[in-house]
Amino acid sequence: xxxxxxxxxxxxxxxxxxxxxxxxxxxxxxxxxxxxxxxxxxxxxxxxxxxxxxxxxxxxxxxxxxxxxxxxxxxxxxxxxxxxxxxxxxxxxxxxxxxxxxxxxxxxxxxxxxxxxxxxxxxxxxxxxxxxxxxxxxxxxxxxxxxxxxxxxxxxxxxxxxxxxxxxxxxxxxxxxxxxxxxxxxxxxxxxxxxxxxxxxxxxxxxxxxxxxxxxxxxxxxxxxxxxxxxxxxxxxxxxxxxxxxxxxxxxxxxxxxxxxxxxxxxxxxxxxxxxxxxxxxxxxxxxxxxxxxxxxxxxxxxxxxxxxxxxxxxxxxxxxx
Numbered sequence: 532x533x534x535x536x537x538x539x540x541x542x543x544x545x546x547x548x549x550x551x552x553x554x555x556x557x558x559x560x561x562x563x564x565x566x567x568x569x570x571x572x573x574x575x576x577x578x579x580x581x582x583x584x585x586x587x588x589x590x591x592x593x594x595x596x597x598x599x600x601x602x603x604x605x606x607x608x609x610x611x612x613x614x615x616x617x618x619x620x621x622x623x624x625x626x627x628x629x630x631x632x633x634x635x636x637x638x639x640x641x642x643x644x645x646x647x648x649x650x651x652x653x654x655x656x657x658x659x660x661x662x663x664x665x666x667x668x669x670x671x672x673x674x675x676x677x678x679x680x681x682x683x684x685x686x687x688x689x690x691x692x693x694x695x696x697x698x699x700x701x702x703x704x705x706x707x708x709x710x711x712x713x714x715x716x717x718x719x720x721x722x723x724x725x726x727x728x729x730x731x732x733x734x735x736x737x738x739x740x741x742x743x744x745x746x747x748x749x750x751x752x753x754x755x756x757x758x759x760x761x762x763x764x765x766x767x768x769x770x771x772x773x774x775x776x777x778x779x780x781x782x783x784x785x786x787x788x789x790x791x792x793x794x795x796x797x798x799x800x801x802x803x804x805x806x807x808x809x810x811x812x813x814x815x816x817x818x819x820x821x822x823x824x825x826x827x828x829x830x831x832x833x834x835x836x837x838x839x840x841x842x843x844x845x846x847x848x849x850x851x852x853x
Contacts (some may be wrong), residue, residue: 535662535685535761538581539654542668543594543641548814557597558813559668563822566829573812577666584681590637590657592650598638605633646783648770655767662763670758671821673828674807687803688761691724698757699802701748704736710755711787713802714743723804727794732787758809766793
């Protein structure tokens, strides 16, 4: 089994739900204060998730015209800027890190929006004959465990020895309309791994109750996509075939359809319950929620807890006066 040394991050969405900020920047460039206390764009936090998991090369799938802004960001600061950062060793170190990240970055362009599966396929040449980690460009993953979410998934892939492993999270039925979902058979070895038996994109509750119940989960809980996968290069061949044959769902080339085709070809497909949470920065509330979660997991946790407690106390006092 080849090690996972490549990652694909999709960042070709228009970001319309984050307008007007996204009229001047991609939604993946929206800033957040990370756990280490540094302000970074979303895409850097996601790239670091991949690199910390052992990935060495990253391909970011972008919209036409967006590549330049990403390339401008992932590089060390210009020498003429250095005098402004005298005494700020943390900034010099971060600049050096961005320079190292630059060497790992590759780009592919999705010329027109034709679905998530279509976006993923644009990285086929980069993937070549290697397994790869797939991440969403507008999701942040946070775990309270020693291992970050992507590390957990790659280690699960190594333990399972299967061709593909998708990260999943037990999710209430009321949220099924937001995610792809799976039915799994527990491997019963305490590994949180399941043999995948069916994959369906954003199923109805009725469909899920009839077809997607996984033994061992609480009632009305289903295994839903967490937003990261380890795939074999075969998934690119399936996506390419679907594109050539114009096999679409809801007028889009879906990744979930290709996943189900991959599963049908072989029983060698597992999913893994990650210990962590996923946060969607592509919507306003999600971006706020992500910032709070990062703050509570980071170096300023105590200050944030005290600040939130103070604000909540003030809000409760205000409500009582009304």
